[in-house]
Amino acid sequence: MKLVGQAVLVILVNSVAVGLGEVVTNFSQTCSLFFSNPNGVVTPPDVFPGPQYRQICQKQANQNVYEFATLYDSVNRIPVFSAYEYVGHKPCTRKDVWYFEPQLDDQNKGPSMAPESTVSKAMRGNNQSLGSDYEKSGYDRGHLYPVFHTNSQSCADSTFTLTNAAPQQPSFNRGEWKKMENDLVKFLNENCLPNQAYVVTGVVPSTSPPVFVPSGRVNVPTHFWNAYCCLDNNLRPMFSGGYLSTNDKQKGQSFNTASALEQVLSNLYPSPFHVFGGKC
Structure with a gap:
């Protein structure tokens, strides 16, 4: 499967109304707080056009607070990216209880992050991965928004949704990728906080040829990537950077600016891609 068309923000067809739940028509209207706002202008990453790409403002079923945002590919059954504001890390209990997004399979269901049994067997998993x-x-459920970057138990628990995970080689997930996540926490703590730090983590689906997990339902990404943007108290960009790696044991590449990462991602995706709108 190939991504097609110019990457632009669009109102996706077949999305449910904002009032019914967390699968929304426009990030900026519902959960803009998770996206960088250099000079006061909210700049979500590009959203690929088409009904397969679903914008999700993530929160737990028993909570009224959004925790992060995810663009989900309902055909490949993996997220494109998850975005969040990094405000520091606090230790929490890792529960490892996984949920999914009922509204992706049945738009009449809600709320979000519920057990798979919420949806009938006939519809369950039609548009998303299952446990x-x-x-x-042979693959880990690789978090895009990692537990180690959260600041509360509620937020940590909310990352355990399959809409925030993609198949990741275990040696990569537990090795180089984990090191990157730890290094980024240290870097942002020392160089950005208490200013504003925004992070986006994404994947590039395999296409030529596509590779799937043994069930044949979930695409195995070729790459995982991460980008950050730091703003001062006046919302002026201070610095940005990123990281990109193939989904294997190879060492990844770091970038000193988000724009440098965007140039590489634009070659991996079939159309230009901007993580921070080219403004950070």
Whole structure:
């Protein structure tokens, strides 16, 4: 499967109304707080056009607070990216209880982040991955918004949704990628906080040829990437950077600016891609 068309913000067809839940028509109207706002202008990453790409303002079923945002690819059954504001890390209990997004399969369901049993077997997993896709697959459920970057128990728990995970090689997830996540926490703590730090983590789906987990339902990404943007108290960009790696044991590449990462991502995706709108 190839991504098609120019990357622009669009109102996706077949999305449910904002009032019914968290699968929304426009990030900026519902959960803009997770995207960088250099000089006061909210700049979400580009959203690929088409009904397969679903914008999700993530929150737990028993909470009324949004925790982060995800662009989800309902055909490949993996997220394109998850975006969040990094405000520091606090230790929490890792529960490892995974949920999914009922509204992706049944627009009449809600609220978000519920057990798979919320949706009937006939509809369950039609537009998203299930826990069974990962069981004995040889791949980890690789968090895009990692537990280690959260600041509360509620936020940590909310990252355990399959709409925030993609198949990741275990050696990569537990090695180079984990090191990157730890290094980024240290870097942002020392160089950005208490200013504003925004982070976007994404994947590039395999296409030529596409690779899937053994169930044949979930695309295995070729690359995982991460970008950050730091703003001062007047919302002026201070610095940005990023990281990109293939989904294997190879060492990844770091970037001193988000724009440098965007240039590489624009070659990996079939159309130009901007993480921070080219403004950070």
